[in-house]
Every structure is written in C-alpha cells, then in structure tokens.
Amino acid sequence: MxxxxxxxxxxxxxxxxxxxxxxxxxxxxxxxxxxxxxxxxxxxxxxxxxxxxxxxxxxxxxxxxxxxxxxxxxxxxGDGVLWQSDPVRRAGADRWMDFSNSSLAAPYRDLMVNLVRSPPEKRDMRVVEAAVARLGQMLGHVDAALADQPYLSGEALGIGDIPAGTLVQAWFALPIERPELSRLAGWFARLSERPAYRKAVLIPLT
Ligand SMILES: N[C@@H](CCC(=O)N[C@@H](CS)C(=O)NCC(=O)O)C(=O)O
Missing domain, CATH: 3.40.30.10 (Glutaredoxin)
Incomplete structure (x- = not known):
C-alpha cells in the first residue's frame, strides 16, 4: 500500500x-x-x-x-483524470506547478510563519505586508488564466491545480486585505466543493 x-x-x-x-x-x-x-x-x-x-x-x-x-x-x-497524456495539454497544467513553487510558495511561507506560527509580539508586519502584496500580484496571474478555463489544468481539475490550490486556502483564510480577484475566488469555491480537497486541504491552518 x-x-x-x-x-x-x-x-x-x-x-x-x-x-x-x-x-x-x-x-x-x-x-x-x-x-x-x-x-x-x-x-x-x-x-x-x-x-x-x-x-x-x-x-x-x-x-x-x-x-x-x-x-x-x-x-x-490518474491517466485521463488528473494526468493528461497529451504533452501540450499536460505542459499547460504542469507550468502552474512550477509557478507555484517559484512565485507563490515564498510569500505564502512568510504569511504562515508570521500570522499563524508566531505569537503577535514576534510577527514582522513589514514582511507580512510585502508578502500580501507579492502574493496578490502573483495570484493576479492565476486569476487571469482562469478567465478562459475553469481550472488551471484546463476544463477539469488536474496536476496544475494541486500546488496553487493548496496554497490559496491560506490566502482566503488569513485576516489580510485581498485585491478583488473574482475568478480566483470562483476557482477556490469550486475546489472547496470537492470532498478530497475538503478532507486534505480545508483543515484549520496551524
Ligand atoms: N520542496 C520540498 C519542500 C519540503 C518542505 O519544505 N517541507 C516542510 C513542510 S511544508 C518540512 O519538511 N519542514 C520541516 C518539518 O516539518 O519538520 C517539497 O515540495 O516537498
């Protein structure tokens, strides 16, 4: 197993x-x-x-x-489910996995370390402010991509949605000021309806 x-x-x-x-x-x-x-x-x-x-x-x-x-x-x-065997379609999804690591993960970590894992007196609010701005800017790219398709992987959930979909939970859960990103919010709502996402991702941030 x-x-x-x-x-x-x-x-x-x-x-x-x-x-x-x-x-x-x-x-x-x-x-x-x-x-x-x-x-x-x-x-x-x-x-x-x-x-x-x-x-x-x-x-x-x-x-x-x-x-x-x-x-x-x-x-x-998950061939044909999460995985697309067509290289062009798979590349379109795969790109968002790397984007998540290279552009979303660092500001996400800064927010988690400061707002979730540190007591108020130990929080560096300048780091928080910069992370909120950076994450908002980067999530703007995700929002724009979702104008043409319901998922980052295309017409259905796929590998491209998993890393960004995991990090975006904190974006909507943390007490921060968020720019209006309606397509991102719609995507998060779609993810939140999935039993697998609810079980593995939508648990309290700790
Ligand atoms: N690039 C690695 C990063 C792994 C990583 O940084 N994991 C963190 C948790 S998110 C970790 O192991 N931290 C030390 C710990 O939990 O003891 C991956 O994507 O798997």
Missing amino acids: LRIWGRENSSNVKKVLWCAEELELAYERIPAGGRHGVVDDPAYRALNPNGLVPTIEDDGLVLWESNAIVRYLAARY
Missing part, C-alpha cells in the same frame, strides 16, 4: 494527500515532521536525505519532493 510520511498541516504534504484522495488511492499516512519528529531518524534520512516532508513509498519506489510525487501518482494512477 502507498505510504505517505508527513504532518497533515504541511502545505507540501497536503498536495500529496489531496492527490491521493482525488485518485481514491488506499494509503497509510505516517505522521512526521514538526512536533512529530521522525525526520531526523536515520531510517527516515535513508529515505529522504533532506529530512523534509513529504516522502512516499509505493511499490518499492521511494520519492520525495511534493510536486514530483503529485506527478508520479497522477501519471501512474
């Missing part, structure tokens, strides 16, 4: 759990990272030398890096 190591409040772990839920895969989740520890155990380091989560083991394959895991699970178990 698929095994997934990681704490459920990690955005990178959520991507993998959401993907597994969408594909209706049977899996075992082993809590790891944060207060659970485990990631510094030699046995875990042998699986993932970075000591980060998530890591998976599936049918003898050990894999880390959340986006690579999502691609693997979708390609192996």
Whole structure:
C-alpha cells in the first residue's frame, strides 16, 4: 500500500494527500515532521536525505519532493483524470506547478510563519505586508488564466491545480486585505466543493 510520511498541516504534504484522495488511492499516512519528529531518524534520512516532508513509498519506489510525487501518482494512477497524456495539454497544467513553487510558495511561507506560527509580539508586519502584496500580484496571474478555463489544468481539475490550490486556502483564510480577484475566488469555491480537497486541504491552518 502507498505510504505517505508527513504532518497533515504541511502545505507540501497536503498536495500529496489531496492527490491521493482525488485518485481514491488506499494509503497509510505516517505522521512526521514538526512536533512529530521522525525526520531526523536515520531510517527516515535513508529515505529522504533532506529530512523534509513529504516522502512516499509505493511499490518499492521511494520519492520525495511534493510536486514530483503529485506527478508520479497522477501519471501512474490518474491517466485521463488528473494526468493528461497529451504533452501540450499536460505542459499547460504542469507550468502552474512550477509557478507555484517559484512565485507563490515564498510569500505564502512568510504569511504562515508570521500570522499563524508566531505569537503577535514576534510577527514582522513589514514582511507580512510585502508578502500580501507579492502574493496578490502573483495570484493576479492565476486569476487571469482562469478567465478562459475553469481550472488551471484546463476544463477539469488536474496536476496544475494541486500546488496553487493548496496554497490559496491560506490566502482566503488569513485576516489580510485581498485585491478583488473574482475568478480566483470562483476557482477556490469550486475546489472547496470537492470532498478530497475538503478532507486534505480545508483543515484549520496551524
Ligand atoms: N520542496 C520540498 C519542500 C519540503 C518542505 O519544505 N517541507 C516542510 C513542510 S511544508 C518540512 O519538511 N519542514 C520541516 C518539518 O516539518 O519538520 C517539497 O515540495 O516537498
């Protein structure tokens, strides 16, 4: 059975759990990272030398890096569902996975560290302000892409929606001022109707 190591409040772990839920895969989740520890155990380091989560083991394959895991699970178990075999359609979705890592993840992390994981007296509000501005600007690109299609992956949910869809939860949940991005809000509403998203992603931010 698929095994997934990681704490459920990690955005990178959520991507993998959401993907597994969408594909209706049977899996075992082993809590790891944060207060659970485990990631510094030699046995875990042998699986993932970075000591980060998530890591998976599936049918003898050990894999880390959340986006690579999502691609693997979708390609192996979700052809025609989350995975598009047509290279052109897949590239259109795949691009948003890299965009999420390169442009959304850093300001998202700044918001989480300051507004969720730090007590008020330890928050750096200048960092928060810059992160809100940067994330708003970058999510503007997502909003624009959704003018022509209901999902970042095209007409249906796919790999391209998973990383950005995971991070956008915080954008709508945190007490910040948001620019009006109606297509982004519509996409988030569509995601929020999905049982897999509700189970893996729409849990309290901690
Ligand atoms: N690029 C990696 C980043 C992994 C990562 O930074 N994971 C964080 C949680 S989101 C982590 O393991 N933090 C240490 C911990 O939880 O103990 C991925 O996408 O999998």
